[in-house]
Amino acid sequence: MILNASGCLDALVAPKVARSLDVFVAKTVTPEPRSGNQQPRLAEADFGLLNSIGLQNPGLEAFCAEVLPRLEELEMPFWVSVGGSNAADYAQVCERIGERESVSALEINLSCPNVDPAAAGAAEIVAACRAVSGKPLYAKLSAQLPDIDEVATSVIEAGASGLSLVNSLRGLVLDEWTLEPRLGRAVGGYSGAALRPVALAAVYLCYAATKGTVPIVGMGGVQNGKQALDLIAAGASAVALGSVLFTDLEAPERVRTELYEEARARGFERPLEARGAAHQPSAD
Amino acid sequence: MAAPRRTSSRVTGSEKIGLYTLLRLERAGLETGLPGQFFMLDVPGHIMPRPFSICLAEKGELAFLINPVGPATRLLCELERGQKIGLFGPLGNGFRTDVKRPLLVGGGIGIAPFPYAAQAMGNPPVVLGFRTARQAEAAKLIPKAEVCIEPQLVTELIPGGPVDVLACGPEPMLRAVHALVSDAQLAWEAPMACGYGACYGCVVEFEGKSRRLCVEGPVLNGRPSVLPLIDDEEEEAKG
Numbered sequence: 001m002i003l004n005a006s007g008c009l010d011a012l013v014a015p016k017v018a019r020s021l022d023v024f025v026a027k028t029v030t031p032e033p034r035s036g037n038q039q040p041r042l043a044e045a046d047f048g049l050l051n052s053i054g055l056q057n058p059g060l061e062a063f064c065a066e067v068l069p070r071l072e073e074l075e076m077p078f079w080v081s082v083g084g085s086n087a088a089d090y091a092q093v094c095e096r097i098g099e100r101e102s103v104s105a106l107e108i109n110l111s112c113p114n115v116d117p118a119a120a121g122a123a124e125i126v127a128a129c130r131a132v133s134g135k136p137l138y139a140k141l142s143a144q145l146p147d148i149d150e151v152a153t154s155v156i157e158a159g160a161s162g163l164s165l166v167n168s169l170r171g172l173v174l175d176e177w178t179l180e181p182r183l184g185r186a187v188g189g190y191s192g193a194a195l196r197p198v199a200l201a202a203v204y205l206c207y208a209a210t211k212g213t214v215p216i217v218g219m220g221g222v223q224n225g226k227q228a229l230d231l232i233a234a235g236a237s238a239v240a241l242g243s244v245l246f247t248d249l250e251a252p253e254r255v256r257t258e259l260y261e262e263a264r265a266r267g268f269e270r271p272l273e274a275r276g277a278a279h280q281p282s283a284d
Numbered sequence: 285m286a287a288p289r290r291t292s293s294r295v296t297g298s299e300k301i302g303l304y305t306l307l308r309l310e311r312a313g314l315e316t317g318l319p320g321q322f323f324m325l326d327v328p329g330h331i332m333p334r335p336f337s338i339c340l341a342e343k344g345e346l347a348f349l350i351n352p353v354g355p356a357t358r359l360l361c362e363l364e365r366g367q368k369i370g371l372f373g374p375l376g377n378g379f380r381t382d383v384k385r386p387l388l389v390g391g392g393i394g395i396a397p398f399p400y401a402a403q404a405m406g407n408p409p410v411v412l413g414f415r416t417a418r419q420a421e422a423a424k425l426i427p428k429a430e431v432c433i434e435p436q437l438v439t440e441l442i443p444g445g446p447v448d449v450l451a452c453g454p455e456p457m458l459r460a461v462h463a464l465v466s467d468a469q470l471a472w473e474a475p476m477a478c479g480y481g482a483c484y485g486c487v488v489e490f491e492g493k494s495r496r497l498c499v500e501g502p503v504l505n506g507r508p509s510v511l512p513l514i515d516d517e518e519e520e521a522k523g
Contacts, residue, residue, distance in 0.1 A: 013481035013499055014514035027484075035494045042475040042485035044332040044356065049477060053484045056494060176354065192331060246478035247326075247333060247372075249290070249514060 002228075002252050002259075005219045005242035006081035006107060006140075007053065012070050017245065019076050020252040025240065026071060028081040028109045029097065031089050033059030038184035043173045048192025048221070049243050050171050052183045055083050055115050060093055064100075072102045079105040081140070083112065087128035098133030106135050108160070111142035111167035113189040122151050123158040130159025138217060140164035143195075143202045149209035162215035164240070165202045169195065191243045195220035196227060200234045204278060207235020212276050223251075225258020229266075232259075233277040286315035288480070288513065290372040295363045296345055302421025304393065305361035306339065308347045309371065316341035317374025319381060319401035320450075320471050320503040323348070324479040326370035327356040334360070335476045335486075337397040337452070337502070338374065339425070346371075349422065351393040375479045376498055377507045379469050381405050383448035388426075389461055389468075391438050391453025392419060397471060399425040401450065413438025413457070439464060450503075455488075469506045472497050480513055 001022040011018035011026070018024040036056025043050045057063065071078055080097050084090040094106050108129055110122045126139055139155040141148055143166040152163055171190030173182045181187070199220025207216060218236030221243075222228050228239040239259075244251045263271040297308040317323070317338050324333040325348065334356055340347035352358040363369065379401060386408035388398045395412055402410055410429035413436070414420035423431045430441055439460045442449065451461045452471035461468050474486040474497050481499040488495055490504050500509050 007484070008482055010481045013512055015512050016514050016516050019516075035489065036484065036487060039488060040475050041487065042332070042477050042483070044330060047331075049331055051477070051483065051485060053487075056484050056487060243331075243477065243483075246483055247324075247331075249480075 001238035002256050003079075003217060003238055003240040004245060004252075005240045006109065008242045008245050011074055011076075011078070012067070014249065015074055017249050017252065018074065020250075022077070022238075023104065024071075024074075024076060024078040025107060026067070026078060026080045027057055028055050028083040028112065029057050029060055029063045029093055030055060030083045031060050031092050033057065033062065040182060040184050041188075043182035043188070045171055045173045045190060045192075047194040048171075048190050049246075050173050050183060050188040050190055051168070052185045052188035054185070055109075055112055060096055064096060068097070068100060068102070072100075077104045079103065079107050079138070081107040081109050082129070083109045083115075087125045090125045091128040091132050094129040094135070094137070095132035098135045103135065105138060105161070106133065107138045107140050107164050109140050109167070110155075111140055113142070113144075113168055113170045113187075123154040126155045126158040126160045136161040138162045138164045138215075140167055141202070141206075142167045142169070143198045143220075144169055148202050149205040152206040153209050156210055156214055160214075162217065162237075163206055163210075164217040164219070165206055165236075166195070166199045166220050169198065191221065193221045193223065196222070196230075200230055203231055203236050204234040207276060208279060212279075222255065225255050225260070225262045228255055228259045229262045229271060229274060232271055233274050235276050235279070237272065237275060286317065286374060288373050288375050289314055290370065292368050292370050293346075295365050295367045295369070297365055298361070298363055301349070301425065302418050303351065304419075304422050305350045305352065306347055306425075307350055307360060307363060308345050309369070311341070311344050311346050314346065314371070315374055316346065318378030318507070319404050320378030320397050320452075320469075320506060321374040321376050322479070322502060323371045323373030323375065324476070325360060327359055328369065329359070330356045332356070332475075332477050333370075333372065333479070335375075335479055335498070335502075337471065338400050339396050340399050340403075349393065349396040349425070372479060376502050377500070377509055379450045379471070379503050379506050383450075385446060385448045387411065387442065387447045387449050389438055389442060389449055389451040389453070391457040394451075394453030394457070394471070394473075395422050395425065397452050402426050411438055411441035413441070413453070467505060469503050471503045471506075472501055
């Protein structure tokens with residue numbers, strides 16, 4: 001299953017790209033509108049991209065009135081990413097959006113590097129969301145958590161149905177002459193190829209901690225089918241594409257095709273047969 | 285409006301014009317786009333493509349005026365005839381060119397979209413402002429333009445009375461033009477990763493609203509947005 005990483009595609013601008021995914025994940029919605037961070041918001045970094053968007057979104061009311069109906073018109077499965085600054089914020093968005101039959105799942109964004117973190121712990125936020133919604137809830141965690149496997153266990157115990165791993169990491173790029181930060185907010189979210197081993201480790205650890213019992217969306221720097229297969233072998237049950245979508249509009253179909261080929265080349269009829277393969281060393 | 289396409293194109297020429305470089309590429313079957321629209325150009329060895337407005341569209345070519353401000357733009361300025369690079373476009377919303385009393389107002393590298401616009405509009409009046417005489421060499425791309433160099437500001441060349449301004453330049457210049465001519469069409473610039481509304485990197489605040497320059501601009505107050513941009517084939521054909 002190929003998804004997009006939340007915030008890396010607008011289905012309303014590029015429905016053709018969105019339809020080439022198995023599920024579209026909408027950009028994070030917060031209770032109130034957010035205009036996002038100051039310019040510059042983007043800078044190229046070694047091996048990746050630095051962004052400082054700041055969860056720009058129209059807010060819950062406008063999302064429900066203007067965006068959701070148009071997403072529904074696309075007649076494709078979609079999830080909505082949910083944000084906030086405390087557990088009540090997250091619960092408010094989950095309750096309202098969770099009422100819509102069209103929304104297949106909610107992704108709880110517990111890890112945006114470009115906004116001040118919520119005061120509550122991850123498990124508390126997930127529990128508040130679970131209390132108001134029966135939808136599948138995916139907790140999106142940061143690989144910067146030193147104890148990501150423990151946090152993964154705690155959010156599952158609190159009611160999360162699955163995990164989304166990982167968000168971008170904090171990074172900084174300086175101007176070559178002034179030596180000042182290139183981004184308006186100085187530190188941003190670092191994504192791209194450099195994230196791959198980081199994401200693999202997070203997926204590997206969380207799959208082991210949850211004993212392979214929950215779905216995991218793996219993401220971080222995936223650009224081809226082999227890299228998607230690696231995430232599946234580490235424990236992902238689905239793979240999301242992020243910054244590759246900025247330059248390759250055909251990435252979903254290409255990565256899907258390559259993923260099947262790479263799986264077959266290793267004796268797996270379907271890619272998901274390789275799930276967790278990294279945890280089962282072969283006998284020889 | 286033409287649907288954007290991605291393709292690979294060969295460099296047909298590269299010409300220094302003062303501080304800037306005019307990079308000429310084969311059109312390679314791409315639509316030329318409207319004045320004020322832009323293309324994303326891939327940069328060899330770099331992850332992020334860079335957006336450039338169409339500077340000239342002649343004889344099966346597309347030409348882009350590039351200011352070498354960083355490693356990626358320097359590389360683009362050093363490309364040689366025959367080398368291939370990827371490009372994606374045309375993107376964004378261009379200028380409304382069917383105005384009654386046109387005046388093109390450019391600042392610095394903001395001259396970039398105006399050679400093409402001036403041709404398309406039958407050579408309307410053009411005023412250009414630059415920081416230095418070296419930068420101002422780019423004015424030769426629009427032979428009849430009126431040119432000033434700091435400390436004189438290009439806004440001082442905008443005549444009083446009714447005029448339909450099409451402006452491109454740095455943000456302080458655009459805000460000054462907007463203060464003088466409230467309905468001016470303003471072409472903005474910001475870093476972009478995608479060029480098609482996906483990344484939200486190019487958002488600027490204008491008239492109290494956050495606007496994604498790639499899909500709601502780069503020309504604000506210009507032509508209206510046409511969305512969705514990338515839809516199924518049959519709908520593309522309609523566009």
